[in-house]
Amino acid sequence: MKHPQAYLKAGAAFICLVLGWWLWQGAEAVQQASSLAGPAAHYVSNAARETGAANIVAAILFDYRGYDTLGEATVIFTTVTGIAMLFARSKYRKSSTGLSFIVKRGLSFIVPFIIMYAAGIVLTGHLTPGGGFQGGAVFATSTILFCIVYGSNFEASRIHPKAKEFTESAGAVLFTVTGLVGLVLGAGFLANASAGFPTGEAGHFLSGGTIPILNIAVGLKVGAGLSTIFYSMVKFLEVKVVAPVEGDET
Amino acid sequence: MIRLSYATAIMLFCIGLYTLMIKRNLFKTVIGLSLMEAAVLFLIITSGYIPGGNPPLLPLEGTSVNPLPQAFTLTAIVIGASDIALALAFIIKLHRRYGTVDLDKIRGLKG
Numbered sequence: 001m002k003h004p005q006a007y008l009k010a011g012a013a014f015i016c017l018v019l020g021w022w023l024w025q026g027a028e029a030v031q032q033a034s035s036l037a038g039p040a041a042h043y044v045s046n047a048a049r050e051t052g053a054a055n056i057v058a059a060i061l062f063d064y065r066g067y068d069t070l071g072e073a074t075v076i077f078t079t080v081t082g083i084a085m086l087f088a089r090s091k092y093r094k095s096s097t098g099l100s101f102i103v104k105r106g107l108s109f110i111v112p113f114i115i116m117y118a119a120g121i122v123l124t125g126h127l128t129p130g131g132g133f134q135g136g137a138v139f140a141t142s143t144i145l146f147c148i149v150y151g152s153n154f155e156a157s158r159i160h161p162k163a164k165e166f167t168e169s170a171g172a173v174l175f176t177v178t179g180l181v182g183l184v185l186g187a188g189f190l191a192n193a194s195a196g197f198p199t200g201e202a203g204h205f206l207s208g209g210t211i212p213i214l215n216i217a218v219g220l221k222v223g224a225g226l227s228t229i230f231y232s233m234v235k236f237l238e239v240k241v242v243a244p245v246e247g248d249e250t
Numbered sequence: 251m252i253r254l255s256y257a258t259a260i261m262l263f264c265i266g267l268y269t270l271m272i273k274r275n276l277f278k279t280v281i282g283l284s285l286m287e288a289a290v291l292f293l294i295i296t297s298g299y300i301p302g303g304n305p306p307l308l309p310l311e312g313t314s315v316n317p318l319p320q321a322f323t324l325t326a327i328v329i330g331a332s333d334i335a336l337a338l339a340f341i342i343k344l345h346r347r348y349g350t351v352d353l354d355k356i357r358g359l360k361g
């Protein structure tokens with residue numbers, strides 16, 4: 001019984017090494033680009049004029065390829081729906097009462113700053129590295145900290161799960177409506193400057209046309225979505241695990 | 251230097267693949283999956299590097315690195331995170347059903 005396992009391991013290691021060598025040959029053959037070419041060159045030289053955003057990655061993400069980002073937001077939505085559905089039938093039970101008094105007091109000082117940090121990342125996503133996805137993830141950490149430090153009961157009583165669902169849907173609706181405005185104005189779905197949105201001057205806070213709006217929409221969506229995912233799993237873990245079922249399903 | 255970066259990505263990918271193939275614990279399988287994902291993101295980011303490039307932020311001095319792979323990576327990170335969250339949710343469900351996360355002990359999945 002011992003030997004087949006060893007052979008299996010050796011075989012897997014061999015396959016991995018061969019694959020790694022093969023990939024390495026490919027990586028060696030890649031020509032190192034010395035200057036920008038293709039669409040990237042256009043984006044870098046024209047992003048400020050066409051979108052008004054100082055962060056070129058944000059300009060690509062929310063303007064040139066905004067449709068991709070909508071699809072990406074749909075992926076999060078699908079995941080949240082799937083996880084919420086998987087854990088829908090588990091009943092909520094209060095179990096943890098949280099950590100000690102010192103941690104609770106300490107967290108209550110920190111949380112406003114975490115939320116401020118998240119808001120800063122979302123609102124300046126068109127100027128500096130950051131944006132809706134990153135800021136939303138930072139925002140979700142604050143609710144996760146609530147869950148851990150004060151106990152999930154507190155978190156559920158302060159931030160109702162329905163409120164999170166509503167926030168997430170609001171983010172999705174805001175994103176889609178912003179896109180539809182461009183469609184109504186005859187410039188195409190998720191059009192920015194061509195639909196007449198004021199792009200402002202690159203580097204200023206009020207610039208970028210639809211990009212800050214879409215950042216806020218994605219921030220709402222990601223923050224609420226990640227928070228819902230965590231809450232669903234924690235809620236499930238607090239249910240007493242039943243004995244393993246030897247079911248009759250095959 | 252750029253070769254070191256490629257080599258790190260490939261090594262990480264192979265370690266993840268080995269974990270995925272050998273480990274029978276489902277949590278370790280998911281760890282392997284996330285390692286492979288990180289390696290792929292690393293490779294994409296590395297491919298956009300331009301010697302002497304600056305971050306793609308205005309005002310720009312000199313040449314900038316390719317911003318397109320960075321935008322793609324942002325997409326891929328979110329999808330990977332969703333992926334892993336869903337996988338972990340299924341593992342929790344499996345643990346509830348069978349009382350174990352070992353693939354060998356889960357009845358009907360022995361191969």
